[in-house]
Every structure is written in structure tokens, then in C-alpha cells.
């Protein structure tokens with residue numbers, strides 16, 4: 001065996017831990033995970049069966065950790081994994097897995113396939129098999145501060161404009177504020193109306209908040225690329241700012257994986273509990289609703305459906321707040337069949353939206369058909385969501401299918417109808 005072949009296998013061997021071993025051993029090959037994955041349901045291609053996406057990792061597990069596998073390898077019945085194979089496998093590990101977690105939910109033996117894909121990505125990242133779009137987004141986040149390369153002066157300019165539009169000055173680096181507000185670059189660039197909405201609601205509710213000039217970015221490309229070291233650098237930036245400014249809470253924005261990264265992965269990444277609490281913006285808004293602070297002057301009349309972002313709802317556990325908030329503002333809210341923990345992904349989570357090859361974009365358009373059907377079956381002209389990444393991916397899908405569906409952010413919708 002050549003040194004480079006051995007290196008590839010050894011790198012993948014390094015990411016196999018006890019949970020991964022037990023998941024491979026437990027799989028009963030029932031195929032239920034396929035029916036839960038939008039890449040399979042929308043294409044019918046068996047290569048998109050979730051457990052199959054992990055095949056190179058399974059082969060290394062078998063070859064390195066089982067007696068039969070070692071024997072098969074010895075007599076040449078099982079081939080070592082090659083660099084070329086991992087290159088080809090990028091499509092199955094990155095383009096066609098959004099880490100949405102729907103497959104993990106249906107697996108009868110409890111295999112956490114998202115965990116497995118994440119570990120496989122770790123091996124892919126170390127061995128240099130990461131799509132360019134995700135690699136460069138991660139590099140920009142670590143070196144400049146955010147995946148889109150936004151620098152603080154540009155962000156400060158957006159905050160200043162939001163202040164002018166709302167008459168509410170957005171505090172920066174204010175020590176002792178209750179909330180440190182995080183933003184995602186996608187919101188800053190594409191949906192600054194989210195920032196205006198927050199300013200309006202916080203002003204009305206009398207909430208003290210601040211933005212940190214050295215830690216405004218919520219997204220964590222390190223998690224998407226599959227590198228715990230980079231993910232730790234990005235999380236530490238937020239933790240340092242929150243502790244320096246002595247805030248009580250860090251507020252995660254309308255961004256799915258940012259919430260998972262800071263709320264659920266963060267303390268493990270830095271190896272200690274936070275000295276503050278992490279709250280998702282919808283959790284805070286629902287608390288305000290329950291206290292009677294989030295009163296509406298009127299309601300949104302057109303029939304609409306809600307798209308639940310996977311990382312906030314199914315994986316993040318913010319299950320009830322979105323439903324309660326949409327009912328607060330929408331007169332004709334139509335709950336769809338697969339909602340909350342059973343929602344279908346937008347097709348661009350887990351870093352997939354950062355991959356801009358022709359094939360990846362065609363696949364995203366194909367799997368968007370599931371959202372298209374949901375909109376058509378409900379017969380609505382409006383869809384609401386609360387993740388900037390979902391929103392941009394779904395806008396592309398709507399454009400692709402030339403649909404006139406209006407796409408709105410939940411926080412903005414609430415702010416628009418907020419009592420004066």
C-alpha cells in the first residue's frame with residue numbers, strides 16, 4: 001500500500017470514535033433514513049441514502065476495527081480508500097447533506113447520522129477534501145471575522161442606517177448591557193430590516209442591548225467545514241466579547257446553524273460552561289409575548305405558511321415559540337403537515353448554500369421541489385421563516401421555479417405590526 005493511501009485511511013481512522021463504531025454496528029440496513037432525506041425523496045437516487053453517504057468511513061471502520069475487515073483487507077477483498085474516491089465523495093458529504101437531522105430522527109436504532117457526517121467531514125477537512133465555497137467562507141471567518149468578508153466599518157454603517165430608519169441608536173461595545181446581539185453576515189448584507197425590527201422591538205420593550213465591534217458575527221463556518229479547532233476560534237471570539245462586556249445573555253439571530261454552534265456546541269468547544277446564557281431571538285420574543293409586551297396594532301391578513309429552520313427547531317429545540325409568535329401576528333396562518341420537528345429542510349443548510357458549482361446549484365433547485373409542493377398544496381402566496389440562510393436559499397428556489405411567493409422574516413413581520 002502506498003504512503004498516500006495509508007495516510008487517507010489513517011486520517012479517517014482518526015475520526016472514528018466509540019459512538020461512530022456503535023452506529024455502524026447497529027445499522028440494520030432498513031433504509032428508513034432514505035425516506036427521511038430530501039435528497040433521496042426528490043431524486044429517487046439511492047446514492048443519497050443517508051447511511052450510504054458514509055460508506056468510505058464505514059469501510060475504514062471495517063478494515064481497521066473488525067477482524068473480518070482486517071482479513072478482507074489482507075487478502076485484497078477490501079480496497080483501501082483513495083484520495084480520488086474522497087474527491088468524488090465530496091458531493092455526498094457536503095453538497096447533498098445539509099445536516100438537517102431528519103434521518104437521525106427516524107432511525108429505529110437511534111443512529112445519529114448528523115454526528116457521523118460531521119465526523120466524516122472532520123476527516124475530509126484534514127485530508128483536504130472540502131468544497132472551495134466552504135473552505136473560503138471558513139478562511140474569511142477566521143481571518144476577517146465573517147464568511148462574507150465583512151469588516152466592522154461596513155457593519156457599523158448598516159447599524160447607523162438602521163438607527164436612522166428607526167430613531168433608535170444601536171449601542172456598540174456597551175459594557176453592562178443585558179443582551180449581546182449577534183448578527184449573521186447574510187442578515188447584515190441581505191436583510192438589514194431584521195436589525196431595524198430588533199431595534200424597534202427592543203426599544204418598545206425597554207431591553208438593554210449592545211453589539212460588539214469585534215464579535216458581531218454569529219455564523220460558524222468551522223462547524224460546517226468540519227473543523228473543531230476553527231469552530232473553537234470562532235466561538236471564543238464571542239465568548240471573550242460577552243465576558244468582557246459583562247452581558248447576561250448572548251442573543252442568537254435568525255440563523256440556524258449559528259444557534260446550534262453557540263448554544264449547543266459552544267461550551268464543549270471551549271471546554272467550560274459560559275458565564276452567560278444563550279437565547280435565541282424567538283425565545284426572547286415569545287417571552288415578551290407572554291408578558292404582554294409584544295402587542296400587535298393589527299394583523300397580517302394574507303394566508304401564509306411557516307418554514308421551520310432545521311437547526312433552530314428540530315435540532316435546536318425551539319419548538320413552540322415560532323408557532324405562538326406567528327399566531328400572534330397572522331390572521332390566516334395555515335399549519336403544514338410536516339412542521340416543527342418533522343419539517344423539510346430548505347436544501348441549503350450545513351454549508352451547502354456556500355457551494356456554487358453548477359451541479360450543487362442544480363441539486364439544490366431539485367430538492368427545493370419539496371418546498372414548492374408545500375406552498376402549492378397550502379395554496380398560499382406567503383411563506384415566513386426565521387433563518388437568513390433558509391431565506392436566501394428559498395428565494396433562489398422561488399426564482400428558479402418562477403413562483404411569486406412572498407418570503408418574509410418572522411421578527412420583521414412582528415415589528416411591522418407592533419403596537420405603536
Ligand code: SF4
Nearest residue numbers: 037050098100101103
Ligand atoms: S442530515 Fe438531512 S440532508 Fe443529511 S443525510 Fe440526513 S436527512 Fe439527508
Ligand code: SF4
Nearest residue numbers: 027028030031033107
Ligand atoms: S435508518 Fe438507521 S438502521 Fe436503517 S438504514 Fe438508516 S442508519 Fe441504518
